[in-house]
Amino acid sequence: MFSSRNGFWPALPALVLLFAFFLFPVVRMLGFSVEGGTFDWYAKALGQGLYIRVLWNTFEIALLVTLFCLLLGYPLGFLMATTTPGWATLGFIFVLLPLWTSVLVRTYAWMVLLGRNGVFNRLLVEYGITSDPIPMLHNFTGVLIGMVHVLLPYMVLPIYGAVRKVDPAIPAAAAGLGASSWRIFWRIWLPLTLNGVFAGCVLVFILSLGFYITPALLGGGRVIMIAVLIEQQVREALNWPFAAALSAVLLVATFLVYTIAQRFSQPEPAR
Amino acid sequence: MSRRLLIAACALIYFFLMLPLLVVFPISLSSAPYMQFPPPGFSWQWYERYLDDPQWIDATWRSLYIGSGTAVLALALGVPLAFALVRGKFFGRTILDRVALAPIIVPHIIFAVAVYGLFAKLKLIGTWYGLVIGHTVLALPFVVLVIAAGLRDFDRSLEQAAEGLGASRWQTLAKVTLPLLRPSLVSAGLLAFISSFDEVVVALFLAGANMTLPKKMFDNIMMEIDPTIAAVSVMQILLVSVVLVLIGRFGRGLKDSAR
Numbered sequence: 425m426f427s428s429r430n431g432f433w434p435a436l437p438a439l440v441l442l443f444a445f446f447l448f449p450v451v452r453m454l455g456f457s458v459e460g461g462t463f464d465w466y467a468k469a470l471g472q473g474l475y476i477r478v479l480w481n482t483f484e485i486a487l488l489v490t491l492f493c494l495l496l497g498y499p500l501g502f503l504m505a506t507t508t509p510g511w512a513t514l515g516f517i518f519v520l521l522p523l524w525t526s527v528l529v530r531t532y533a534w535m536v537l538l539g540r541n542g543v544f545n546r547l548l549v550e551y552g553i554t555s556d557p558i559p560m561l562h563n564f565t566g567v568l569i570g571m572v573h574v575l576l577p578y579m580v581l582p583i584y585g586a587v588r589k590v591d592p593a594i595p596a597a598a599a600g601l602g603a604s605s606w607r608i609f610w611r612i613w614l615p616l617t618l619n620g621v622f623a624g625c626v627l628v629f630i631l632s633l634g635f636y637i638t639p640a641l642l643g644g645g646r647v648i649m650i651a652v653l654i655e656q657q658v659r660e661a662l663n664w665p666f667a668a669a670l671s672a673v674l675l676v677a678t679f680l681v682y683t684i685a686q687r688f689s690q691p692e693p694a695r
Numbered sequence: 696m697s698r699r700l701l702i703a704a705c706a707l708i709y710f711f712l713m714l715p716l717l718v719v720f721p722i723s724l725s726s727a728p729y730m731q732f733p734p735p736g737f738s739w740q741w742y743e744r745y746l747d748d749p750q751w752i753d754a755t756w757r758s759l760y761i762g763s764g765t766a767v768l769a770l771a772l773g774v775p776l777a778f779a780l781v782r783g784k785f786f787g788r789t790i791l792d793r794v795a796l797a798p799i800i801v802p803h804i805i806f807a808v809a810v811y812g813l814f815a816k817l818k819l820i821g822t823w824y825g826l827v828i829g830h831t832v833l834a835l836p837f838v839v840l841v842i843a844a845g846l847r848d849f850d851r852s853l854e855q856a857a858e859g860l861g862a863s864r865w866q867t868l869a870k871v872t873l874p875l876l877r878p879s880l881v882s883a884g885l886l887a888f889i890s891s892f893d894e895v896v897v898a899l900f901l902a903g904a905n906m907t908l909p910k911k912m913f914d915n916i917m918m919e920i921d922p923t924i925a926a927v928s929v930m931q932i933l934l935v936s937v938v939l940v941l942i943g944r945f946g947r948g949l950k951d952s953a954r
Contacts (some may be wrong), residue, residue: 431783434775435791438835441772442794446832448808456812466785496708503705517707524935525716526893529928530911533715535916536722536732536925543718543732576712605697624857634802641916651804655899658808671805682800 457668465669486632501583562644586620741926773838819901845879882946
């Protein structure tokens with residue numbers, strides 16, 4: 425099986441690294457959660473009100489982030505795929521530049537924008553729209569805005585790819601037959617690009633579930649997502665078994681979404 | 696009509712995407728002693744403060760060489776792996792494919808905590824090579840994706856021609872295959888470098904007292920909102936832009952790799 429003829433051996437060094445420093449440490453840590461042969465830590469993670477709230481928060485935020493990314497990402501991906509190459513390149517730069525800017529830089533900028541004395545609140549007060557600053561940082565809204573911003577490019581790129589694959593003759597034919605733009609969108613574009621929409625949603629949702637930096641900084645300790653809870657358990661409470669149980673829950677949720685998505689994603693339509 | 700509506704909506708969404716970048720630039724040049732927007736005047740003080748602070752400079756150097764080490768190691772391991780995945784015919788190849796991409800899917804916080812537990816035992820916390828190992832695991836899938844895409848589009852008749860003319864397998868690899876793959880290699884290496892240079896979560900756990908640039912930034916943001924961060928941010932944005940231009944110029948286009 426491992427003869428040199430079948431081309432396996434070049435994979436070996438990387439495989440050693442992945443086993444020694446990825447699979448082994450992860451499995452080793454997950455093992456802590458059932459130390460002593462009990463499932464008490466799982467009962468705590470899934471049964472205590474405080475922690476159920478954290479799980480629910482995480483799920484709710486991931487769902488909303490996915491929804492907003494879809495609402496903002498579809499128009500962008502669609503426009504980039506249907507415009508002239510020059511504009512498309514400019515569009516790509518505007519999507520990729522934030523994508524490649526450190527999450528930290530972007531999160532910092534949102535703190536500047538959303539803070540109590542931040543840019544938005546100053547403008548709102550100055551123009552008399554509100555008399556007191558609106559709390560936008562260290563709460564649900566702040567985390568949501570920051571995460572949508574970070575994850576939006578991951579939605580745009582698959583949708584762009586899906587729109588590009590549609591034969592432009594189909595919507596053109598519909599238009600020639602007198603269909604309105606809305607009808608063309610609902611009956612042609614959307615059904616034909618569902619694959620891309622689905623891929624983008626799954627990617628954004630999975631990334632949201634395990635997101636750490638943005639909730640840690642923009643949540644200000646008030647919006648606890650599961651990744652933040654795991655970090656606290658390890659670094660502050662030094663409670664490895666509980667952190668391991670939470671990690672297992674997060675991992676199972678992530679793989680569940682991933683597997684279901686693989687099952688339901690249709691094979692590429694033949695052209 | 697509806698096209699115009701779409702363009703207007705997209706202009707707003709692009710504004711949302713670019714807004715953080717647009718805010719960071721003016722703040723980094725502010726003359727105010729604390730965070731204030733719009734800035735009351737112009738000054739280089741935050742850049743000077745960054746350059747005069749040995750902690751920031753140390754962190755920057757450390758991030759640069761950890762990023763370079765990650766790029767080298769990820770290429771050294773990832774390129775052969777991509778060859779095996781694309782050209783190999785062995786039992787369990789599809790499983791190996793999943794394993795190679797798993798570091799993207801497993802949430803970073805889980806990997807960070809797990810490897811922190813292991814490295815604490817092995818006394819690797821705070822070492823630069825410990826971080827290079829951690830970052831290489833995360834960079835490996837990107838290298839594999841980019842190189843595998845390059846290999847799939849590869850015209851193998853060129854290799855057959857070289858071998859037909861009497862070149863050994865190693866000569867073919869060194870003189871034909873790798874030079875032809877150079878755009879993919881450049882992109883993969885630079886991607887691995889950036890992914891390490893920007894990485895926070897693993898560094899948060901593994902860096903210990905030896906700060907990387909993102910860890911130093913994270914700690915600073917946690918403590919106070921100091922405009923020095925804005926200056927550091929601008930430099931980071933410029934560095935990443937330079938790398939992206941390099942990829943566009945010498946690498947395989949990002950658009951091609953996305954397909």
